[in-house]
Amino acid sequence: MASGDQTHYEAIDEYITARMRSDHIPGVALAIVKGDQIVYLKGYGRADQSGRAVTPQTPFLIGSITKTFTALAVMQLVEAGKVELDAPVQRYIPWFRLADPKASAQITVRMLINQTSGLPQLPTFVTWTWPNEADAIERHVRLLANAKPLFSPGQSFAYSNGNYATLGMIVQAVTGQSYEDYIRQHIFTPLDMQHSYVSQEAAMQDGMARGYRWWFGYPIPVTLPYNRPNLPAGFIISSAEDMAHYLIAQMNGGRYQDNSVLSPEGIALMQAEPPPGVFGLGWESARIDGHRLINFDGATGNYQASVFIDPQERVGVFVAANAMSALDGLSSSRSSSSLGASTIQELVRRLLSRDTSFLVSALITTRGMAHSVLNMATQRPMPRQGLGQRRVALIVDLLILGLTGVLILSLVRIPEWYGQLAMHGIASPSDLTWRIGLIAILHLTWPLALLYVTLKIPYWIIISLYQPDLIIWLESVAAVVSLKGLLQIALAWRVFWQIH
Numbered sequence: 001m002a003s004g005d006q007t008h009y010e011a012i013d014e015y016i017t018a019r020m021r022s023d024h025i026p027g028v029a030l031a032i033v034k035g036d037q038i039v040y041l042k043g044y045g046r047a048d049q050s051g052r053a054v055t056p057q058t059p060f061l062i063g064s065i066t067k068t069f070t071a072l073a074v075m076q077l078v079e080a081g082k083v084e085l086d087a088p089v090q091r092y093i094p095w096f097r098l099a100d101p102k103a104s105a106q107i108t109v110r111m112l113i114n115q116t117s118g119l120p121q122l123p124t125f126v127t128w129t130w131p132n133e134a135d136a137i138e139r140h141v142r143l144l145a146n147a148k149p150l151f152s153p154g155q156s157f158a159y160s161n162g163n164y165a166t167l168g169m170i171v172q173a174v175t176g177q178s179y180e181d182y183i184r185q186h187i188f189t190p191l192d193m194q195h196s197y198v199s200q201e202a203a204m205q206d207g208m209a210r211g212y213r214w215w216f217g218y219p220i221p222v223t224l225p226y227n228r229p230n231l232p233a234g235f236i237i238s239s240a241e242d243m244a245h246y247l248i249a250q251m252n253g254g255r256y257q258d259n260s261v262l263s264p265e266g267i268a269l270m271q272a273e274p275p276p277g278v279f280g281l282g283w284e285s286a287r288i289d290g291h292r293l294i295n296f297d298g299a300t301g302n303y304q305a306s307v308f309i310d311p312q313e314r315v316g317v318f319v320a321a322n323a324m325s326a327l328d329g330l331s332s333s334r335s336s337s338s339l340g341a342s343t344i345q346e347l348v349r350r351l352l353s354r355d356t357s358f359l360v361s362a363l364i365t366t367r368g369m370a371h372s373v374l375n376m377a378t379q380r381p382m383p384r385q386g387l388g389q390r391r392v393a394l395i396v397d398l399l400i401l402g403l404t405g406v407l408i409l410s411l412v413r414i415p416e417w418y419g420q421l422a423m424h425g426i427a428s429p430s431d432l433t434w435r436i437g438l439i440a441i442l443h444l445t446w447p448l449a450l451l452y453v454t455l456k457i458p459y460w461i462i463i464s465l466y467q468p469d470l471i472i473w474l475e476s477v478a479a480v481v482s483l484k485g486l487l488q489i490a491l492a493w494r495v496f497w498q499i500h
Helices: 003-023 063-079 101-106 109-113 122-129 136-146 161-175 179-188 200-205 228-234 240-251 264-271 344-353 365-377 389-412 414-424 429-443 445-456 459-466 468-499
Strands: 027-034 037-045 212-215 218-221 284-288 291-299 304-310 315-321
Touching: 003 027, 003 037, 003 365, 003 389, 027 240, 027 365, 037 240, 063 109, 063 161, 063 179, 063 228, 063 264, 063 291, 063 304, 109 161, 122 136, 122 161, 122 228, 122 459, 136 161, 136 228, 161 179, 161 228, 179 228, 212 468, 240 264, 240 304, 240 315, 291 365, 304 365, 315 365, 389 414, 389 468, 414 468, 429 445, 429 468, 445 468, 459 468
Parallel strands: none
Antiparallel strands: 027 037, 027 315, 212 218, 284 291, 291 304, 304 315
């Protein structure tokens, strides 16, 4: 290793350890590859609450980076002559349906890969609570029969895990193997990925890092259920060392050492630059500061990971962390995201159109870290770092503290409010009706709306998964405010009947 390279890696170590310290990140794994060589592997921090060290062999859940594996599996079947990219999905899964029969017949394999099928994301959220049964992936795809497409197939872009669950089902239907067996045999084995898994139980036996969720800015360990219904979309588990092998194959025409997982032409097709704001055939392509970068990011309730490839410099970076929260979306700079909602107007537009790609546009901590490490490794200026998880958490905590204080003050003042009400009295039924109506509007309207959202809106499942601290606080406040409102209504009735 040249002395200049050593200097770069020392600076990278300092950057990552400083970022971990400032953002309360328990553990991080890093891989850097150049050409067909691994040039740096390192684990930082702790893998669990025992203090066990993270190593390059420690498995982490990589979230939606799994989609690149699923896309690779499908491209292998394309090159084997078993699948055609522009063939309708129904050729391989005859029972595949959306609520619109015409759209169902028009959706092709390619549209699933590049997320232009029109499949919505919302209906798939309910699968996050499903058990990991043998037919879980098939059940996920059959659920789409009730989903209305967001647009005519091929006419626009909208991110949906349903696309990749369907691709996983195609792999199973065409090969007669389970998705897990296919990935192990055709990707993990030839790339010598010895610490990669499609089972959380197996990964835990190999020392998988324990996941954490931030509670009011501090990491709390939690083991969440493994989600097989979404496995092809986001639940492969891998280590920094194994992901280095994967990156080498991606950067060298599908070849790692003496084994090939795809032809150079196939890799080039997967990594070809798509139109702006659209995924390619399994990869996101971003233009940042005049440089084209290939990347993908993943996040589950307690893990996150990011991959960046600079095709010009032939450098690839993988970063994984064993902590996650919804506030990560506010903690990193938006300058590194090509798919994010960069303005409030854009966010509203996407919400109204039910396009949730901005939710997974990787404004996560590891994306900022991976982009920074890539720039350091290629001697480019550091990107903007954003507020950081710790600062965002501090802002939110102060807001929560202030609102909680206001609520406590209002509770303390109930006797004073009641005394004044009893002194002045309630003169008429209309006055009583007006007072009760005002109390109900102020105290019951938004808690009832929150209850409706909790029961009816699939987004709530994901929000609860990623940010349980804020959800529990919000639901607790809603309950207290509702009880306060009911108490004030009862006291108003009491004052009225005492007079009348």
